[in-house]
Amino acid sequence: MSRVTGTLEIDRITLDYVTMPLKTPFETSFGVELARHFYLVGVHGGGLSGYAETVAAEDPLYNEETNQTVHHMIVDVMAPRLLAAPISHPDEVSQRLRPFRGNRMAKAALEMAIWDWFGQRAAAPLYKLLGGARTDIPVGVSIGIQPTPMELVAIARDFWARGYRRLKIKIRPGMDIVPLAAVREALPDAPIMADANSAYTLDQIPVLKELDQLNLMMVEQPLAEDDIIDHAVLQRAIQTPVCLDESIRTRDDARKAIELGACRVINIKLGRVGGFSEARAIHDVAAQHGVAVWCGGMLESGIGRAANLHLTTLANFVLPGDTSASDRYFAEDLIDPPFRLTDHGTLAVPEGPGIGVAPDPERMTRYSSRHEELRPS
Numbered sequence: 001m002s003r004v005t006g007t008l009e010i011d012r013i014t015l016d017y018v019t020m021p022l023k024t025p026f027e028t029s030f031g032v033e034l035a036r037h038f039y040l041v042g043v044h045g046g047g048l049s050g051y052a053e054t055v056a057a058e059d060p061l062y063n064e065e066t067n068q069t070v071h072h073m074i075v076d077v078m079a080p081r082l083l084a085a086p087i088s089h090p091d092e093v094s095q096r097l098r099p100f101r102g103n104r105m106a107k108a109a110l111e112m113a114i115w116d117w118f119g120q121r122a123a124a125p126l127y128k129l130l131g132g133a134r135t136d137i138p139v140g141v142s143i144g145i146q147p148t149p150m151e152l153v154a155i156a157r158d159f160w161a162r163g164y165r166r167l168k169i170k171i172r173p174g175m176d177i178v179p180l181a182a183v184r185e186a187l188p189d190a191p192i193m194a195d196a197n198s199a200y201t202l203d204q205i206p207v208l209k210e211l212d213q214l215n216l217m218m219v220e221q222p223l224a225e226d227d228i229i230d231h232a233v234l235q236r237a238i239q240t241p242v243c244l245d246e247s248i249r250t251r252d253d254a255r256k257a258i259e260l261g262a263c264r265v266i267n268i269k270l271g272r273v274g275g276f277s278e279a280r281a282i283h284d285v286a287a288q289h290g291v292a293v294w295c296g297g298m299l300e301s302g303i304g305r306a307a308n309l310h311l312t313t314l315a316n317f318v319l320p321g322d323t324s325a326s327d328r329y330f331a332e333d334l335i336d337p338p339f340r341l342t343d344h345g346t347l348a349v350p351e352g353p354g355i356g357v358a359p360d361p362e363r364m365t366r367y368s369s370r371h372e373e374l375r376p377s
């Protein structure tokens with residue numbers, strides 16, 4: 001474990017609006033993504049630059065944030081607070097932004113870029129500042145809804161053959177039991193799970209009960225994106241463990257969901273929960289209750305993937321996450337070299353200072369369509 005040192009006086013915060021085409025469309029119960037659009041946030045001071053990427057989409061389909069709300073929050077509301085006074089510990093970022101309700105994806109990008117800065121300041125990889133230890137991270141892959149079970153099976157077989165340790169398959173009503181059963185039949189021993197992104201209601205318990213026949217590791221966020229009460233009812237009705245994603249935004253959400261019996265697993269996403277400080281707190285609450293966690297993803301470029309990997313070094317990240325290799329989504333990453341899957345289905349946590357990776361300058365000029373700079377007033 002390394003210690004946080006130094007004080008950050010921010011000279012400027014940069015925002016680049018980045019568009020990266022996906023190799024193939026990614027379909028979930030809430031829509032189809034053809035490209036990733038995000039802000040790359042840079043925090044510059046004392047001769048160092050920390051980076052993070054935002055994970056909101058163009059439309060509020062996964063949660064209520066969008067690229068435009070994130071931009072507004074960072075530019076008009078949050079950056080001025082961070083530029084106004086020096087920061088002596090990255091935990092201060094979420095404290096200083098706490099008066100502002102919600103908008104966790106906007107908060108997360110600023111907070112994560114500042115953690116990267118402090119890692120660089122300490123000349124230590126971020127995981128050592130966070131108290132993590134594991135550096136060879138077993139990973140899974142998230143597979144979008146496919147037009148036919150045959151196509152789904154072909155894709156699942158391919159990822160399984162590459163060495164991914166767990167396959168997550170997106171479902172929605174009408175595209176659930178049949179495609180999942182086809183994958184289960186094709187890959188009888190593979191750890192398989194389903195993610196519904198809130199597409200079901202309690203009336204559909206009979207369908208969700210059928211999932212129990214497929215020997216799934218878990219079913220992720222079957223019910224409403226803001227619910228923990230109905231999920232507790234569902235968890236009592238099915239054997240398959242319920243994993244919550246959208247519903248868990250804070251350590252208190254995690255505690256309440258666990259106490260209610262709404263989930264047996266939690267997917268932690270840095271963006272959804274507002275950054276490393278809260279993600280670590282959720283990890284700790286789950287660990288105290290004996291609930292396993294894993295690290296989700298939002299189709300991040302290598303910058304966000306690196307942050308996810310550092311988080312996943314914490315001890316209770318015992319299940320493979322969605323932090324697949326760069327080539328899962330992108331022909332070319334923003335970082336060079338990209339993240340590659342090892343021959344044993346893992347990604348290596350970068351050992352350089354901070355998150356250990358930085359955007360490639362030439363690629364940034366190609367993928368960024370707007371650059372802005374925010375300075376102290």
Ligand code: OSB
Pocket residue numbers: 062141142195197245296297298299300322323324
């Ligand atoms: O629910 O986990 C989700 C992607 C976008 C929005 C929501 C989700 C996802 C994924 C993909 O499942 C995870 C990844 O590979 O980054």
Ligand code: MG
Pocket residue numbers: 195197220221245246267296
């Ligand atoms: Mg999910």
